[in-house]
Amino acid sequence: MKRWLRERVDAAYERLLSREISGAPTHVAVIQDGNRRYARSNGDDAPDGHREGAKTTERVLEWCQDIGVEELTLYTFSTENFNRPDEQNEALFDLICEKLHEFADADRVHENEVCIRAIGKTELLPDRVQHAIEYAERRTQEYDRFVLNIALAYGGRSRLLEAARGVAEDVERGDLDPAEIDVEDIERRLYDRPIRDVDLIIRPAGEERTSNFLPWHANGNEAAVFFCTPYWPEFSKTDFLRGIRTYEHRAESWRRNRARRALALLGAVSDAELAEAKSVVERFRDSLPTSEQPDPEELDAIQNEQGDGIDSSSRAAD
Numbered sequence: 001m002k003r004w005l006r007e008r009v010d011a012a013y014e015r016l017l018s019r020e021i022s023g024a025p026t027h028v029a030v031i032q033d034g035n036r037r038y039a040r041s042n043g044d045d046a047p048d049g050h051r052e053g054a055k056t057t058e059r060v061l062e063w064c065q066d067i068g069v070e071e072l073t074l075y076t077f078s079t080e081n082f083n084r085p086d087e088q089n090e091a092l093f094d095l096i097c098e099k100l101h102e103f104a105d106a107d108r109v110h111e112n113e114v115c116i117r118a119i120g121k122t123e124l125l126p127d128r129v130q131h132a133i134e135y136a137e138r139r140t141q142e143y144d145r146f147v148l149n150i151a152l153a154y155g156g157r158s159r160l161l162e163a164a165r166g167v168a169e170d171v172e173r174g175d176l177d178p179a180e181i182d183v184e185d186i187e188r189r190l191y192d193r194p195i196r197d198v199d200l201i202i203r204p205a206g207e208e209r210t211s212n213f214l215p216w217h218a219n220g221n222e223a224a225v226f227f228c229t230p231y232w233p234e235f236s237k238t239d240f241l242r243g244i245r246t247y248e249h250r251a252e253s254w255r256r257n258r259a260r261r262a263l264a265l266l267g268a269v270s271d272a273e274l275a276e277a278k279s280v281v282e283r284f285r286d287s288l289p290t291s292e293q294p295d296p297e298e299l300d301a302i303q304n305e306q307g308d309g310i311d312s313s314s315r316a317a318d
Contacts, residue, residue, distance in 0.1 A: 024068040025199030025247045029214055029223075030060065031075045034205025034231030036088075041231075047091035052233035054099055063240050065112055065146060071196050073149040075213050079121065079158065093125070096152070097132040103148075104136040113145035119191055120154030149195065156212040163189035190216060197221035200247040204228050204235045224250035252287060 032053055039049030057074060064072050076096065081089065103109055103116060116136040123130070129152070166189040170176035176185070187194070198218035201210055208227045210218065217223075226243035230236070286293070 021067065021241060021244050021248065023248060023251075024244065025224075025251075026069065027071040027073070027196040027198050027200075027217075028064060028069050028243075029073040029075070029198045029201045029218060031201070031203040031207075031211060031213055032057065032232045033203055033207055035233060037205065038231035038233045046088050047095070049231075049233060050092055050095055054095060056233055056235050057099075059237070060235070060240060061114075061148065062108075063237055067244065069146075071147040071149065073119070073151060073195070073198070073214065075151045075154065075211070077120075077125075077152045077154070078211070079124070079153055079155040082124070082153075093129050097128050100129075100132040100136040100150075104139040109140065110143075113143035114140060115143040115145075115147045116140045116150070117147070117193065118150050118152050119195070120152045121158070122152055124153045147196075151213070154213075156215040159190050160186075160216060186216065198223040199251075200243060201225045202228075202240070202243045204239065205231050 035049035035053040036046045037049070038052065039046050042048075061072060077092065100116070103114075109116070116139075118133045118137065122133055125133075133150075133152070163186050167176065167181060167185060171178055171181075195214075195217055198214050198221055201213065201218055201223055203210065203225070204227075206227075206229045210225060224247040226246040228235070228239050228242065230239060
């Protein structure tokens with residue numbers, strides 16, 4: 001009886017969340033945590049937990065496509081995971097090979113034009129895993145409607161370190177002027193193909209940390225982060241929608257704060273910056289509470305006053 005009631009409540013909450021969500025993040029990144037703890041809690045071995053977690057991964061991929069997410073990155077195996085017992089890793093490597101081949105051959109992957117690619121130091125992985133990666137990437141390399149990144153042998157700081165070393169080597173050889181180093185120089189060295197900025201990181205299993213995951217693309221973009229308690233095999237669509245709602249609230253807060261800052265600066269900026277500040281206020285005006293929203297006439301009046309002040313100052317100087 002309790003289980004039936006719980007299922008009814010969860011279904012109703014899921015419907016409520018679905019109605020509340022008005023948009024979707026472009027790029028979601030997931031730390032698939034809690035597989036081994038889930039297995040232990042059920043008296044099973046770690047491979048059993050990973051296999052149940054793989055089922056959740058397939059569902060999340062479908063949920064992302066349903067709401068309009070364009071890129072999904074899965075933290076599957078970190079460089080620190082090499083320190084785990086060999087029998088655990090070997091079983092996980094077998095599962096990764098199986099799923100890569102299964103995904104690469106799945107009708108839904110080709111119907112939805114999913115591009116599968118691995119990120120990380122994949123050369124450290126066993127040959128069979130590298131061959132499975134190559135197969136999945138080759139089978140889906142022409143697609144671009146949806147991108148599925150699988151982080152394998154991945155470490156965020158090590159990628160940044162390698163990129164920094166690459167920049168330093170180019171500068172030392174004289175191929176790169178330090179004054180001309182920009183964001184694109186770093187990003188080109190991080191991965192072979194572009195990765196979108198991360199909008200939302202999801203981490204289940206109760207841990208409240210991002211574990212060195214996509215630091216350039218997530219922290220640099222001030223990504224929203226959603227932590228929840230279910231182990232990854234238990235992660236539900238309700239949990240997923242709660243994560244999307246967290247992103248929406250974060251995005252709305254960002255728009256509101258930016259509009260407020262721009263509005264506050266309107267009376268204190270230079271003539272060259274005035275048009276840009278006014279544009280920001282107009283673009284995000286609806287994000288402000290009604291009591292804070294300026295009328296278009298007010299914005300024009302502020303701009304005219306600022307312009308008159310600059311003109312009179314110029315004439316006085318003359």
